[in-house]
Amino acid sequence: MPELPEVESIKRSLSSNIVGQKLENYKIYDHRTNRYNTKKPTIKESLSGISRKGKLLIFDFEHYSIIFHLGMSGRIQVNDKKNKHTRARFYFDKDTVNFDDIRRFGFINIIKAELKIDYLNKIGPDVLEISTKQSRIIIDKSKKSKSLIKDFILNQKYMSGIGNIYANEILFASRIHPETKVNALSSNNWKDFFNNTKKIMRLAIKNNGTTLSDMTYFLPYGEFGSNQNFLKIYSKTNCFNCEHIIDKIYINQRATYFCRKCQKLKN
DNA sequence: GAATGAACCTGCCAGC
DNA sequence: TGCTGGCAGGTTCATT
Incomplete structure (x- = not known):
């Protein structure tokens, strides 16, 4: 995707x-x-x-x-x-x-x-280019929202570029439970979130993107991406960190993977 | 204005 | 073998 x-x-x-x-x-x-x-x-x-x-x-x-x-x-x-x-x-x-x-x-x-x-x-700032000022605006908006974090970061009007696969990866890396209410996140959560977003996106670009088993995505001259080899949570069965079984739920009809041991719900 | 859910669309796969 | 239903998910639009 x-x-x-x-x-x-x-x-x-x-x-x-x-x-x-x-x-x-x-x-x-x-x-x-x-x-x-x-x-x-x-x-x-x-x-x-x-x-x-x-x-x-x-x-x-x-x-x-x-x-x-x-x-x-x-x-x-x-x-x-x-x-x-x-x-x-x-x-x-x-x-x-x-x-x-x-x-x-x-x-x-x-x-x-x-x-x-x-x-x-009309769409929010690109997540690779978010400035300190823009991140403050996003955090301010989050305080007025009752959305779940997973929904919030997928909404392109707040920030642009994140889709379902990387949303799972970023929340896992930031140890944030995907059902956390966005207005309950601490400033440290947000700091981790923005740092991990840039880190994960840069690695994925270096790997030419993620080609899943459906082989839908490939580059204009036919090369496949290799970032699927670096995914830690999306479509996995056991946690990369602790081996605990990964939960799969649906948030807004989208497959959501998380480790209940590493990503505790704090609402 | 915000939140929620349906609709759009096609290929693949499991189950019968 | 062939049919049916479910799943994948980004965005828009209608409804609440």
């Missing part, structure tokens, strides 16, 4: 090859992938850069930005044949970029370049 590290890995892989190329044409085949676009502007410009915020991947042109959200099963493929899951194709002067998405949770949004900042400001 593409979360921050997977999107960042895709961005890095594409940047060295596609940036600078001129977009000649593009096609979006699937109405659901295209659900937020009202127009199909002609973009015959060079790709000036590729950026990312949270789980969003952005192709930057002089007058337009093409925003990709990969959803659960979206991926970017370079110079691959069109297949039944190809939802869009971008024809650059040298290479062709496919947007494939089996489950069609992803989307492509084409906006004018000057609207990009406002668009991205």
